Amino acid sequence: MAEPFSFKYQLSTMAKERLDPSEIGVMIKLSIEHKAISLTAGEPSADIYPVEELKRAFGTIFEDPSLLAYAKEDFGLTELREWITERMRSDGMIPDWVTSRNILLTNGAGEAIELVAETLIDPGCTVLVEAPTFTETLLTFRKQGANCVGVPADDDGIIPEEFEKLLRSRSVRFLYTIPNFQNPSGRTSPLARRKEILAIAAKYDIPIFEDDPYHYLSYDEEAPATYLSLAGDDRRVLHSNSFSKLVAPGMRCGWLVVPDAIIPHLNAFRISAGLTRPAILQLGLYNYLSSVDFGERVGFLRDTYRVRRDGMVKAIEKHLKPLGIKTNYPKGGFFLWGEAQGIEDMTAFARFAVEKKKVGIIPGSAFYTIDEAKNGRGAFRISFAKVDPQTAEEGIKRLAEAFKEYR
Ligand SMILES: Cc1ncc(COP(=O)(O)O)c(C=O)c1O
Structure with a gap:
């Protein structure tokens, strides 16, 4: 044979x-x-995991059989995107320009990282990351051809002088950062440090990709303001987040907050990688979130x-x-x-x-x-x-x- x-x-x-x-x-x-x-x-x-609440929330998902068709909404179930917008708004995480049309539901924050990589990275370009950083992101960026360069960090996260030094020496596509309770270091950048980093990013005119899945998991005091909210109308910040740590990772639901300028590009990549995401699952999650006290x-x-x-x-x-x-x-x-x-x-x-x-x-x-x-x-x-x-x-x-x- x-x-x-x-x-x-x-x-x-x-x-x-x-x-x-x-x-x-x-x-x-x-x-x-x-x-x-x-x-x-x-x-x-x-x-x-909130198993009993999820059982109840998912018990009614087939009541609207139209959700069994290919999802009608490109960016995912409107109700869930509105829930996220309201929650982020009341927690001061987003600037005024963000509405539910700027929220893209993803297959976990992992897909958000993948989509940003496809949209912003060309082979050979330099992306700055914290040193150390989340391994999967390094792999995803490298897959897209990025040359990832680590910015030295201390207990307060990225060191501004080191960040600027790297920006002076080369052309950089964007900075990727996990500002809260970072994976792997557990570090959090205080507000003053974030403002410094943002000012440097503005000076050298590069965007910041803020990955924030641990935002709500603060044990001593609330997390400082997001880069997204600090940038305000400037709109140079992309923000990813996830229900993995808040509900359960097997739900595979995360989101990306994006400015209008790149919505069509992200959408094109999302469609090419599996058409739509399961609206039926998003409905179950929405039912859960709207039936419990999230706080x-x-x-x-x-x-x-x-x-x-x-x-x-x-x-x-x-x-x-x-x-x-x-x-x-x-x-x-x-x-x-x-x-x-x-x-x-x-x-x-x-x-x-x-x-x-x-x-x-x-x-x-x-x-x-x-x-x-x-x-x-x-x-x-x-x-x-x-x-x-x-x-x-x-x-x-x-x-x-x-x-x-x-x-
Ligand atoms: C910093 C960071 N970003 C993204 C992810 C991916 O999370 P998700 O399960 O939402 O894809 C993780 C998971 O551990 C993470 O630590």
């Missing part, structure tokens, strides 16, 4: 590169394999995750601090960023920790561009989203033992 067709010579470069499993995927898998305490995955805790839901999430953050921080103070391992204190989100002096290869250490001590973390280098991966050498990411305080205590104790043995 003839050999089946191999596709060996037809695969695109990116298809071959994407086949390399990401370090995040590897560590999540190894944590499961070794039955380890996993501090790896940046996803919400399944025990707090109460957010309050519940904040209370739940705050306990987990505090449990993790307490365990770290007890077990890692005496070893001289530094971590930051995130004011929201899911992540905490640590640095261990003297560990050159955190990837090798993470493998050691999961295999020998049964605790999974993500090595920091996973969140840098290929050229800059060495910058993440001694760093690691811990996710506390799914970890109760007792498990955090045990997990961090194991991690401390791993550091002691490995060093």
